[in-house]
Amino acid sequence: MTSETTTPMIGRAIKRREDPKLITGQGNFLDDVKLNGMTHAAVLRSPYAHARILSIDTQKAAALPGVVAVFVGKDLLDVNPLPCAWPAGGFKNNMNTPRAMAVDVVRFVGEAVAVVIAEDRFIARDALDLIDVDYEPLAVVVDPEKATQPGAPQLHENAPNNVVVEWSAGNREGTNRAVASAEVVVKERIINQRLMATPMETRGSIARYESSTNEFTLWTSSQAPHVMRLLLTAFVFGIPETKLRVIAPNVGGGFGQKIFVYPDMVFCMWISRKLGRPVKFVEDRSENFKSSTHGRDHVTDVELSGTRDGKITGLRVKTYAGLGAYLSTIAPGVATTLYGRIVTGVYKIPNVSIDVIATYTNTAMVDAYRGAGRPEASYLIERIVDRFAAELGMDPAEVRRRNFIPPTEFPYDNGLGLLPYDSGNYAPALDKALANVGYADLRKEQATLRAQGRYLGIGISSYVEICGVAPTAWANGQGWGAGLWESANVRIHLTGQVVVTTGSLPHGQGVETTFAQIVADELGVPYDSVLIEHSDTAGTPFGYGTYGSRSLAVGGTAMVKSARKIKEKAKRLAAHLLEANPEDMIFADGKISVKGSPDKSKTFGEIALYASVGASMPEGEEPFLDETTYYDPPNCTFPFGTHISVVEVFPDTGAVEVKRYVAVDDVGNIINPRIVHGQLHGGIAQGMAQALYENAVYDDNGQLLTGTLMDYAIPNASMLPDFEISHTVTPSPVNPLGVKGAGEAGTIGSAQCIMNAVIDALSPFGVRHMQMPATPEKIWHATRG
């Protein structure tokens, strides 16, 4: 390594180093993994949303040539049900989590009932047709509110009225008084519909058991391999944690769905041990839709009170949150902490009170999905604030401005039991968005077009969210059952190459690139000499994984701290070689030099070589440059911004055209603008899709009607506008990088932005609210009263 000065990498929009592999078909995804002697699993799934299993006849299936074995739920009773790691506050102590397969009762369409193991996946699938199951159908409930009503079908004996969690926050009495005495009260029932994460790569597992060592290896499409290892060994199998290695190959999108522990992980491991052969299971799309976790599913009644001059005085919220038939890994916390504690959004609201009732329903499990609670919160507050503005006849931008938390009040406590918002300055983001979109002119154009019978709508969304989800002590207080710190090890090999291992991992975020940028700058080494290794529990320090927009703020900070420890040691070693005082050493531009005598220096490469050989270490120093950090930040980070969209609705067809989408996002300091923009593009697309297209629909019998991509509408590029993205930068004081997080911000800001625009466009027809998605049919009806 030379001492050449490298230009700073932080802030540069370099291309993602992950991409050449992924876009040329050289990625190695779960389904690309092939092992000697591997068998293939196919899962028989319940066609009923709620039924008693009377009998299962697997004889014919087992007799089909090529079938190795058939297993049912009763065979796997020697392992525990899957754990739920976040029994949040208000939890009713009625934890009902799924087993690898249903035993006596199925509780949602798609629940596993039997598994066929065969020599290839086609035989396995054919054999499913030969299994005969007798079911006795039971009554079904799919609506999270109806599930709590008297006489509703009961899913679990220990959960009366299907209630899992009764949770509240805020000041009930004060809020009741504020609402009762207010000049203006607006109220609305707001539904945040159920969504399906739809990662391009579906989920699955491959398990291999080695009887000579009693060790398992599990390849699984996961956002958190270390957590899977912990949960599967300590909680499900009751075996030493060291007996399982978990590897996440390239992961083709997760959006939260791949954080969790799933039945296929368990049955693949169990069966591989039973048969002594590797077992592979990869979902098809329909199985992913029916059986992997969904998101959202809130039914909320909200009231907002205020004064005639646009000051908000109170917010009262009651939400029914559907969690599905069983509890997924962190489901209760998503519906409570990550949602209920931030329903006030960017506003200073003196009186706020929220109740959340989370329920079991005969549907697929609901858990974190991109944004996880915060999109539900920001949709709710931004819709009701728009409703308030409409009621007052006041410009929605002005109402927002009048209620923003002032920049002088940070760190800000919103009164809902959240950690204080770290930093924020909301008005400049709003102003910039208004300027970028040309707001004043747009309102004039809107009036002109209305006179011509054309319906333009302008939607504003000012959001704040919780990123860098971490401080362990706080999370434990919220019922979270483990840590939330993150790890990074930085080692400098003999040749000066830098190897970083971390518990964070990418599934589309490009963190190999971002992390390498950070470490290169911190150590003053070339970007290309930094290797980021991840996703394998055998090669990385324990870490909690990638979700909650935490990889950079938490994992990235761990990396910075490890690099700084390396620098300190390098300074000590250089001082020893140069016979100088360690306190007088300066680390800059890839060199360590003595303060005041720049000619007395060693390159970082020379120190790496010296430390790696370790021939003449100073007293008390170990050879090698190798430092690990387990970083637990003092707070979350709170990115914010304002999005403005312009839509036109066409009353004759009900169609919506999104004409402009302007986003001003403050995600703190930006390491790689290209990656941040990519994250925002994807996030905005997903929120926009919720507003206009996506809806996971169960009928009253619990049948998933949107079981294919023909029925569940995810948008393609032609259905989306160009995104006009810019930023304000308010560095986070929480971490040394000043970063906040960008993975979920787009989704959290966008759904209400589009809905506010659609409803604004429809306001001449008397429309004040519409439930998502705003389909042409709904709009067409709305324009006809």
Added chain:
Amino acid sequence: MKISGTATINAPQSQVWAALNDIDVLARVVPGCEKLEQIGENQFEGVVKLGMAGIKGVYSGKIRLEDVDAPRYYKLVAAGKGSNGVVDAVGTVELETLPDGNTTLKYGGEAQIGGMLASVGQRLIEGAARQLIGQAIKALEAQIAQRAPVAPEVPAVTDAPAAPAAPVAADAPAAPDASTAPASEPVRRSVVLSESEQLKPETLVAGMVGEWLNSTIGKVVLVVIGVVIGYLLGRGR
């Protein structure tokens, strides 16, 4: 899914009723029926092969007739299951004699569909069900016509069985090897249809999907079905 409708059948009520209680007839009017078995009084078991929206499957099911009020009304309770889903249905069939001596058949029912059929085929199921019912009614009419006495204007004897022993109209194709046992007898009997005898639903569903796609091929298939049905009906008269 709820479905109801009315059809007029060019035959006296007694003949229609008899046909509706004769598994030899029923086996030939249920689209895709491969096998139909009477397992007791008013109880049947069958195997049906159907394809819908690309989901082909073999379904086995049980049918029970309830509240039988001959020759006017019965309620039908059906439960079927197959690799691609489950169907639970309750329906009613009601006959009424028209002033011209022909019969109206009123049907109504509600079906609950589960599994792959529901999640993949839901958009097409109602249309498909209507087409299948339409096909079944036309086939029923054809079967009655085939089996009808030479002079259809002769008033039918109310308690006559479905006249399988009666001479078949000279120009009709030879009657299938129908069993001579009366339908009311609670004897276990089964009708297994050779492939050529089965009422092929594939063509119909292909036609339906074709219609949905508005493709020329679909239209051709529909025209062919129309011609075949028309031919059968014409020969029956």
